[in-house]
Amino acid sequence: MRKVEVDKEMGLKSVKEYPPAPLSKPAEGAGGKTGLWRTYRPVVDLNKCTGCRICWAYCPDRAIKLRDDGKVEVDYVWCKGCLICFHECPVKAIDKVVEEFGE
Amino acid sequence: METLILTANHAVSYGAWSSRVKFVAAYPITPQTTIVEMLSEFISSKKMDAEFMTVESEHSALAAVTGAESTGVRSFTATSSHGLLYMSEMVHWVARARLPIVMPVVNRALAPPWSIWVDHTDTMSHRDTGWIQIYVSNNQEAYDMVLQGYRLGEDRKVSMPVMICMDAFLLSHTFAPVKILTPEETDSFLPPYKPLWKLDPENPFSVGGITTAEHYYEFSEMMDQAHRNAGEIFDEISREYEKVSGLLQTGKIEKYRVEDAESVILALGTMAEETRVAVDRLRAEGEKVGLVKVKMFRPFPNKEIREALENKSLVVVMDRSVSYGHEGPLSIEVKSTLYPSENRPPVLNFIVGLGGRDVTFKDIVSFHKIAKKKVTEGKKVTEPIFVQLKV
Numbered sequence: 001m002r003k004v005e006v007d008k009e010m011g012l013k014s015v016k017e018y019p020p021a022p023l024s025k026p027a028e029g030a031g032g033k034t035g036l037w038r039t040y041r042p043v044v045d046l047n048k049c050t051g052c053r054i055c056w057a058y059c060p061d062r063a064i065k066l067r068d069d070g071k072v073e074v075d076y077v078w079c080k081g082c083l084i085c086f087h088e089c090p091v092k093a094i095d096k097v098v099e100e101f102g103e
Numbered sequence: 104m105e106t107l108i109l110t111a112n113h114a115v116s117y118g119a120w121s122s123r124v125k126f127v128a129a130y131p132i133t134p135q136t137t138i139v140e141m142l143s144e145f146i147s148s149k150k151m152d153a154e155f156m157t158v159e160s161e162h163s164a165l166a167a168v169t170g171a172e173s174t175g176v177r178s179f180t181a182t183s184s185h186g187l188l189y190m191s192e193m194v195h196w197v198a199r200a201r202l203p204i205v206m207p208v209v210n211r212a213l214a215p216p217w218s219i220w221v222d223h224t225d226t227m228s229h230r231d232t233g234w235i236q237i238y239v240s241n242n243q244e245a246y247d248m249v250l251q252g253y254r255l256g257e258d259r260k261v262s263m264p265v266m267i268c269m270d271a272f273l274l275s276h277t278f279a280p281v282k283i284l285t286p287e288e289t290d291s292f293l294p295p296y297k298p299l300w301k302l303d304p305e306n307p308f309s310v311g312g313i314t315t316a317e318h319y320y321e322f323s324e325m326m327d328q329a330h331r332n333a334g335e336i337f338d339e340i341s342r343e344y345e346k347v348s349g350l351l352q353t354g355k356i357e358k359y360r361v362e363d364a365e366s367v368i369l370a371l372g373t374m375a376e377e378t379r380v381a382v383d384r385l386r387a388e389g390e391k392v393g394l395v396k397v398k399m400f401r402p403f404p405n406k407e408i409r410e411a412l413e414n415k416s417l418v419v420v421m422d423r424s425v426s427y428g429h430e431g432p433l434s435i436e437v438k439s440t441l442y443p444s445e446n447r448p449p450v451l452n453f454i455v456g457l458g459g460r461d462v463t464f465k466d467i468v469s470f471h472k473i474a475k476k477k478v479t480e481g482k483k484v485t486e487p488i489f490v491q492l493k494v
Contacts, residue, residue, distance in 0.1 A: 015321045020262065020299045021201040022322050024312045 029078075034061065038081030040096040042074055048093035055085035055094060104288060104348070109281045111245040111274035115207045115267065116141035117281070118249025119179045120151050121289045122205075126178040128156040128167035133219050134275040135183040135209045142179070161186040165193035165206075172202040173310065175301035177253065179204070183271070184211035184225045191229070197264045198233025198326065200310060201299055203256030205249055206234075207267040209275045210372065210423075212458040220459020221271040223371065223424040227432045233326050234266040235333055236401040238371040242279040244398070245269050247344065247352070250284070254293050254340050260332040262299040268400075271459070273373045284348060292347040334402040355404035357396040358411055360386065364393030366417035366448075368471060369408075371397055371433060374421055374455070374462050381467035392471060397433060405440045412437070413444040419474045421467070422487070423456045430487045449478050452487040460491055 012018055051070035063079035064072050074085075086094045109117065116138050119127070127146070129139035145151035154171070158164045164180050172178040182190060187208050197204055212222035226236060235256065239245045245267065252265035269275060284292075302310070314322070338354035345352040357375075360382055361367055368378050375396035385392040395411050397404070412418055418441075422431020429435065434452035441447045451474040456462040470490055477484055 012318065012321075015324060018318075018321050018325065020325070022199065022311050022314060022318075023300060023308050025308050026312075 034080045035077045038099040040081045041099045042086050043095045045093045046071055048091050054088050058084050058088045104284050106280050106282050108278050110276050110278055111242040111269050112137040113141050114242045114246035114281045115249050117283050118246045121284050121286055122250055122253050123286050124179040125153045125176045126171035128158050128164045129180045130161045130164045132183050132186040134271045135181050138181040161190040165190040169197055172204050173302050175298045177296040181207045183209040187225050194229055194232045201262040203262055204264045205252040209271050210268055211271040218458045222458050226268045227424045234264045236266050237399055238268045240372050240376045242281050246281050251344055257296055261329050263329050270373045330402040355399040356407050359394040361393035361411055365391040367393045367395055367415050368419045369395045370421040377464050378467050380464035384468050403436050408440050414446045415448045417478050418448045418450045420452050421455050425454050451484050453490045454487050455491055
């Protein structure tokens with residue numbers, strides 16, 4: 001099989017450099033800073049968080065980060081505010097607040 | 104090789120068997136059903152080493168086949184009419200992902216009014232999807248084109264899906280002798296599938312992720328180039344198939360008594376076979392008439408058709424579908440192809456056979472007479488003629 005060179009997609013200068021079909025490597029931020037899409041911001045109450053990692057497992061964008069103490073925090077650069085974590089948290093440690101950018 | 108008495112539907116089932124297809128997903132629809140019915144029997148009886156997946160719709164059928172083909176496995180499905188329309192999204196997807204799936208489509212009219220009879224509107228509505236389109240006109244061709252379709256589509260310079268268009272009932276349910284190659288005999292013509300790309304856990308990547316205007320254009324141009332390559336190599340592939348099978352192959356078009364002809368009739372599918380008889384009848388009456396059977400419709404054989412038609416005095420194009428408000432699709436292409444020629448013959452378009460209306464050789468003889476009369480009288484015909492309309 002011809003080696004699919006999809007890593008350098010962003011810098012393609014000629015049609016000859018393109019992969020043979022629309023193939024691409026997933027990369028952080030390839031679609032822009034998706035944190036700007038948020039309407040609601042999930043906010044973790046670290047006093048309630050038990051570190052069960054359910055939100056971490058469910059997050060479709062890997063925007064839940066594990067802290068050194070085993071609890072979680074939200075990476076607001078990429079979090080789109082889908083609120084799946086808010087819905088899944090079994091101890092209601094995650095609240096939702098209307099996003100106001102530029103705080 | 105053995106000769107069997109088969110319908111064209113069963114001929115393409117055998118075509119999938121000879122091609123060592125490894126995955127089939129399909130949903131039944133008249134008059135396609137017997138194609139995949141036979142394949143399910145082949146697979147359950149272990150005659151064929153493949154997976155058969157039953158699905159809940161045509162969209163799912165082609166989606167499942169897309170998944171299998173994406174892993175580098177030679178895959179097959181078949182459909183007809185409303186089934187093709189239902190899978191439409193995936194039809195485009197397969198071509199844009201450059202997956203060389205072969206799919207026979209039994210040409211059947213669209214509703215309303217409800218009809219199961221032959222009409223080319225279904226596949227013509229998918230002309231611009233990127234699929235290579237081949238219109239077959241007999242059962243042997245239906246079989247041959249499955250093998251040649253995989254060989255052509257899977258060529259690295261092409262990597263495009265192939266739609267085999269075959270007339271409902273006239274082919275799908277009509278028995279005729281068909282020469283069948285065993286998978287072993289086929290191997291020298293059709294090597295194992297080596298995909299242009301395939302999903303691979305060792306080298307993970309996404310297929311069809313979002314692309315901005317900066318990159319989309321290039322992928323479309325590459326598809327066009329793939330079609331141009333297909334046009335260049337198809338005749339050579341046909342010649343190779345002829346050597347392996349001993350079956351005479353004509354390539355993209357078939358010319359019959361065209362050399363000294365003054366007028367030429369063009370048609371797709373079974374109507375082309377019927378025209379062969381009409382040509383002999385007209386010749387017996389002293390009319391110098393020939394036939395161009397257009398087998399490959401996408402990529403369109405521009406060069407071959409231009410060479411066959413320029414300098415003739417009359418061209419009659421029969422279409423079994425109509426682009427409403429304009430003309431029949433084949434007529435549009437023929438006129439476009441002839442435009443760069445110095446000596447363009449008049450082209451008359453007859454819309455015939457819609458929804459399974461019979462088109463006999465006698466009818467075709469009369470169409471030619473009507474066309475010749477109009478041209479002899481100096482009439483400039485710019486509109487398609489609905490010659491079978493009850494008036």
